[in-house]
Amino acid sequence: MHVTQRQEQFSRAFVQAVASPAGFHCSTPPVDDDSIDLSLAARGGGGTVRAPRLEMQVKCTTTPHYVGSALHFPLPLKNYNDLRHTDVLVPRILVVVVTDPAPTRWIEIAPPDSTIRECGYWASLRGQPATSNAVSVTVALPLANEFTPMALANIMNDIANGVAP
Amino acid sequence: MRSHVTDVEALGALRPLEIATYLRASGWIERPAPFGEALAWHTADEDYEVLLPLSRRAPDFLLRVSDLLATLAAQEERSEPELLRDLSLSTADVVRVRVQPTQSDDGTISLDDGVALVENARALVLAAACSTVRPQALYPTRKPADAAEYIRRVRLGQTERGSFIVTVVSPVAPILDVPPPGQLFPDTREPFERRVTRTLMGALSAAHEAAQDVIGRGAGIAAFREVVGQGVSANLCDAIVGIAGDAGRPMSVRMAWSLARPMNVATVEPEVTFDPDALTVLNEASRLLKESAPLDGVTLVGSITRLDRSTDDGPGEVVLTAAIPEISGNAPRGIKIALNEGPYHEALVAHDRGYLVTVTGDLRKEGRQWWLEQPRDLSFQPSD
Numbered sequence: 370m371h372v373t374q375r376q377e378q379f380s381r382a383f384v385q386a387v388a389s390p391a392g393f394h395c396s397t398p399p400v401d402d403d404s405i406d407l408s409l410a411a412r413g414g415g416g417t418v419r420a421p422r423l424e425m426q427v428k429c430t431t432t433p434h435y436v437g438s439a440l441h442f443p444l445p446l447k448n449y450n451d452l453r454h455t456d457v458l459v460p461r462i463l464v465v466v467v468t469d470p471a472p473t474r475w476i477e478i479a480p481p482d483s484t485i486r487e488c489g490y491w492a493s494l495r496g497q498p499a500t501s502n503a504v505s506v507t508v509a510l511p512l513a514n515e516f517t518p519m520a521l522a523n524i525m526n527d528i529a530n531g532v533a534p
Numbered sequence: 535m536r537s538h539v540t541d542v543e544a545l546g547a548l549r550p551l552e553i554a555t556y557l558r559a560s561g562w563i564e565r566p567a568p569f570g571e572a573l574a575w576h577t578a579d580e581d582y583e584v585l586l587p588l589s590r591r592a593p594d595f596l597l598r599v600s601d602l603l604a605t606l607a608a609q610e611e612r613s614e615p616e617l618l619r620d621l622s623l624s625t626a627d628v629v630r631v632r633v634q635p636t637q638s639d640d641g642t643i644s645l646d647d648g649v650a651l652v653e654n655a656r657a658l659v660l661a662a663a664c665s666t667v668r669p670q671a672l673y674p675t676r677k678p679a680d681a682a683e684y685i686r687r688v689r690l691g692q693t694e695r696g697s698f699i700v701t702v703v704s705p706v707a708p709i710l711d712v713p714p715p716g717q718l719f720p721d722t723r724e725p726f727e728r729r730v731t732r733t734l735m736g737a738l739s740a741a742h743e744a745a746q747d748v749i750g751r752g753a754g755i756a757a758f759r760e761v762v763g764q765g766v767s768a769n770l771c772d773a774i775v776g777i778a779g780d781a782g783r784p785m786s787v788r789m790a791w792s793l794a795r796p797m798n799v800a801t802v803e804p805e806v807t808f809d810p811d812a813l814t815v816l817n818e819a820s821r822l823l824k825e826s827a828p829l830d831g832v833t834l835v836g837s838i839t840r841l842d843r844s845t846d847d848g849p850g851e852v853v854l855t856a857a858i859p860e861i862s863g864n865a866p867r868g869i870k871i872a873l874n875e876g877p878y879h880e881a882l883v884a885h886d887r888g889y890l891v892t893v894t895g896d897l898r899k900e901g902r903q904w905w906l907e908q909p910r911d912l913s914f915q916p917s918d
Contacts, residue, residue, distance in 0.1 A: 399538040400545065400600040408597075414581030415608035418601060420568070422585075424594075454593040458570040458585050461594075531568045 372472070379475055380429035380466035381407060383489055384516070391518040393525065394418065404451035405461065409521070421528040424461040425491075426452060431470040439509040440465060440490050449506040453497040460533040462524075463508065464491045464516050489516030491524075493534040538604065539614040545599050548621055550588050553602065555708065556624040557586070559793035560610075572598070582609045619692075620790075627731040628691065628790040629702040631655045634783045643698045647779055652690065654776035655700045658787070660685045661773055662734035665765035666726065672768045672827035674860050684726060704731055708794030728795060735789050737765030738806040741774070744819070745812040758819040759826075768827065771820035775813055782810045824861045829897040834858065834906065836866065837917070838885040843878065850878045854891060854906070869904045871895070877912050889914040 370378075384407055385395040393409045396418070406427045413419035426448055434441045442465050444452075452463055466489040468475050477484040490510040500506050514520065524534050539545060554573070557564070562575040567585055570592055576583045584602040587595050603621075607614045633643070633651060643651070663681035664673045677685075691701030706727045724732070740761040747753035758766060778785045786807035791797035808816065836856025843850030853868045871893065873881060884891050892913045895906035 398597055398600065399540055399604065400542065400596050401540070402594075402597055405594075405597065408601075413583055413605065414577075415605075417582055417605040417608045419583040420574070424597070451593070456570050456592060457594045458567060458572045458587055458592060458598050459594060460569060528568070533569055 375472055376429040376431070376468070377427075379468065379472075380427050380464075380489075383466045383468075383485065384409075384425070384427055384464060386485065387489065387516055387518055387521060391521045391525070393423075393521065398424075404448050408459075409525075411525075421525040422459045423525060423528060423534075424457075424459050426461070426463050428463070428465045430465060430467055433467045435512070436509070438512050440467065440512060442508050442510060443505040444508045445505050446500070446502060449494065449497070449500065449508070452494040455496050460493070460495070460528055462491050462493045462534055463510070464489050465510055466516075490514050491516045491520070491534075495533060537613060537615065539600070539618050542596060544618060545596055545603070546590070548599055548618070550586060550590070552624045553586055553599075553621055555794045556621050557584070559624070559796065577609060619694075623691065623703060623790070624793045625705065625708060626689075627704040627706050627728065627792050629655075629659065629704065629731065629734070630694070630788045630790070631658070631700045631702065631777055631785065632788065633698050633777060633779065633785045641698070648698075650779060651698070651700050651777055654773045655702055656685065656688075657769065657776065658773035659688055659702055659704070659730070659734065661767050661769035662737055662765060663730045664769065665737060665767055666730045666733045669763050669765055670767065670827070671759070671762045671823040672829055672860065674829050674832055676831060680726060684730060687727070706731075706792045706795050708792070709796075725795075728792075728797075731789060731791070732797075732802055733765045734787075735802045735804065735806065737761075737767075737770055738774075738787055739803045740764040741766045741771065741816065741819075742806050742808065742812065745808070745815040748815045748819075749811055755815075755819055755822050758823060762823070768820040768823035771816040771823070774808055775817050775820065778808065778810075778813050782813050784809050785813075826899060829858075829860060831894065832858070832860070832897050832906070833892065833894045833911075834869065835890060835892050836869075837888070838881050838891055839868065841878075841882055841885060847875060848878075849874045852878065852881045852885075854893065858897065858904070867904055869897070869906050871906045871909050873909060877909070880912065880914065884914045888917060890917040 388395045388409050394412050396408050398405055398408055404426050405424045408424050410418035410422040430442065452461055467487045469486050475486055490512065491514045492508060492510040557575050562577055564573045564575050567574040571588045573586045573588060574583065575586060582605055584605050585598050586602060587598050603614050603617060607617050660677065660681060663684045664677055667678040667680050687705065689703040691703045693700055704727050707725050744757040744761050747757045748755060784807065786805060788805040834854060834856040836854045838852050839855040840853035841850065850873060852871050852873060854871055855866050855868050857864050857866050893909050894911045895909040898905050898907055
């Protein structure tokens with residue numbers, strides 16, 4: 370498997386690993402959507418999805434660019450425009466997983482304390498302005514927005530109360 | 535059962551109203567959705583939940599409809615493709631005409647049979663529409679205006695697997711609880727489209743019963759004359775026989791009433807099947823109904839083959855040899871016409887010169903002889 374594909378798989382596995390202890394089900398949308406990679410939700414009857422629901426675009430980087438207290442990430446223009454909609458029925462965010470350039474260091478199994486490298490950061494682009502850029506937009510993801518089970522639970526809690534991230 | 539519909543075009547073609555109609559009719563309960571222009575629906579037991587976008591312009595319309603379809607399919611334990619079809623047809627009465635193809639197992643039938651099937655399915659619905667306007671034993675080529683206008687609004691759906699099924703879609707206005715503007719009470723009269731589909735199923739049931747009477751209880755073919763009032767006509771019988779085809783395969787008609795205008799199914803049979811024996815009876819019944827049915831406003835084209843006048847001038851009788859398409863296809867018959875002096879003289883001239891005669895009138899049968907009464911619009915042209 371090509372390394373970018375491996376990164377893609379790993380970053381999705383990372384999100385799923387965070388979502389599981391928080392109690393949320395992770396799935397890939399059956400309809401191809403260029404900007405939504407994963408859908409998180411509570412479980413309804415018969416394995417269906419129910420509120421609270423969150424959709425996300427998941428990216429991976431092995432060469433993170435930190436500026437001040439944020440991770441700067443070049444997001445393709447189409448993704449940027451799709452993530453900044455204000456009239457979607459299910460809120461959506463961007464998650465960027467930072468990991469090591471060497472795949473062998475992504476996950477280290479060493480019972481009882483295995484390691485997964487390194488961290489995911491999330492950001493909401495809802496309501497962001499249109500851009501005249503032609504290719505990509507540099508998005509700043511606050512380093513305070515670590516994508517952890519607790520952070521996810523808080524986001525979902527807000528959603529359940531009608532507050533979009 | 536687990537196949538996901540990924541056909542973006544099919545999903546994108548669904549309209550929120552169709553989906554809402556289906557959900558409401560299936561007992562789902564609506565409430566406002568937390569985000570965007572949408573409604574959230576849940577089952578009474580709150581186990582299942584869906585989000586319904588109210589506008590096709592929502593950026594995640596396709597994703598939401600796809601989720602909705604998956605949840606609905608899980609809740610109903612049905613396949614997504616089947617559900618997709620039902621959702622898109624929820625605001626129409628759907629007639630499914632089904633035949634058993636003779637040899638093939640691959641889901642195909644011969645093209646010729648297919649064409650005959652669709653044509654006769656149309657004839658079937660049109661016959662029911664005619665009977666809805668005014669029940670009679672036989673309808674001429676020119677149908678009542680309301681029926682002719684209705685049939686133009688009827689759609690042909692996608693064929694379906696399962697023997698071979700032709701789907702006829704009859705859109706029907708949903709029931710509204712609010713009075714139309716300027717009125718006090720909601721409109722509870724049944725729209726014409728629903729009366730047609732109701733007549734169709736009633737007529738099919740009556741024809742089926744009459745056929746059973748003939749086969750099983752030795753009733754005469756006259757049993758069919760008695761059910762003309764219920765919508766049975768020679769046109770209907772011909773359509774049923776035509777659908778079964780030359781091989782006389784069993785056929786059935788199943789009706790799915792629009793969810794937007796629920797039907798009390800206890801009063802109307804939703805599915806009627808005709809086996810080969812019944813089809814033979816129907817064929818005979820059709821012949822009988824045609825032979826004895828008065829047919830108004832028929833136009834005949836033929837030649838004068840006999841003239842009879844007991845005096846040198848005055849009125850007389852002529853025989854026009856012409857085909858009566860509605861009754862016996864192209865086989866010419868001798869039809870008697872009583873004419874006044876003027877028209878009789880014209881007929882005489884036409885006979886001498888070998889002209890073709892066109893005349894309109896009302897066909898009646900007396901014994902074995904056809905008569906054209908009230909002859910009018912008599913015209914002649916040289917035959918070539």
